[in-house]
Amino acid sequence: MKKTLVATVLALFTVSAHAEYEQINLTVFGMDCAPCAHAIRVSMKGIQGVDIVDVDLNTGLVSIKLTPGNSAVVRQFNQAVEKNGFTHKDATIVARGTLTGSASAPFFEVAGTQDRFALIPASTMLDIAPLLGKTVTITGVLPQASKGKLSDTLRYNTITEAR
């Protein structure tokens, strides 16, 4: 138990230090049964860089943890949902990347991918000017986009400088 705890802490530290998308929590509509969830899980596990996938059928929440150094992109997870005949809604992400643009029009470029999002605050506007050009870790929500599309805005909750 103690070893497991230590391993988990170490793993989390490693993830926060190196990973790009670190965690994606995706709400999926339409899954009625265990095989639906199993199919989603198998599809998600087939994406390179995915470490752990958990599916809660009663809330529709698909939680994906990614391995350090992955280059997975959100579009792949959306496609995995679509190919199983379901619909993806908002996604909560934890990702590492670079803050670009300006203080009034900031962008977040996810490391190791070509994903780039305009940043808007989910609630309180943060002073992000000191972080421009730096590597940061962001938590936020990618709003649902139409099928085959990806939202170009990220509603951020927290932005911290990555160590």
Place this chain on the structure above:
Amino acid sequence: MKSLMVLACAFALPGLALAADHGPVFSYATPVNSQRELSFDTGIFGRDGSRGTQLSTGSGFGYGLTPHITINAFLPATFGSGSLPESRLVPGSEWSAGASWRFLHSVTSVGKRIESTASLAAVVPGTQPDSGVLADLHRAPGVATTVATGLASRSQYIWVGAGYTRFAEASHDRRPDTLSWSGVYGYRPAALRRGYDQWDYRGFAELTGEHTGNVQTAGVILPNSNTTTLWLGPSVLAILKDFAISGGVQAPIFRDASDSIYGAEHLRFAINFSYLKYSSHSSSH
């Protein structure tokens, strides 16, 4: 003993037909395979009548071309002789291959969806003869079409569907056209709404009906050879990850068929095993 051996071999065949429907065993339903999902089915279907018991087994295969289109095929084998009327709800000796298209797919909330699926298949006479009045007919291929619509949710399932099969004429003989319909209600108790890594159970009440047209032999319509029947009974589906097993029984609640031609059909039963191979293929970015 020999029949049992043949039955066992047929049972062990790699699946080739019936797209695994994740649903009822007798009724029409809407689920199709996910994209690149392979499904293998094998099972045994029985019809018990006053002139004997007729069993059919076979192998089914389904493959999801897209999230909403599945191609499928079914290779059956039959055992016993019941001299029973044509049926498209219980597999007979015909081979079939076709496609199903989920043309309506409305996802309304977590765990719930409303959808409609249509299918079209070519039906080809198998190598085994039929029994009873159908045994003497020259057989020709036919076309089968079905449509189903309904709701799937974490707690309840409701589907209604109908199908029509028409056979071509061969040497002035023709198998009867068949119109089939079904309505099914399914329920999963709250205690069984569990995770993907546990057995998923649900129960169904299945109401099915069929009307078969007249048999044509040597260009002449056989009098009183058309039938209409209604069947009702329960079924259960259990799934764990890649494997599913379902079974059910039905009894007639209405029967309008000539006893002198077909005898009296008392019972239908089915048990089906499925293997579902989900695709882990992902697109690169």
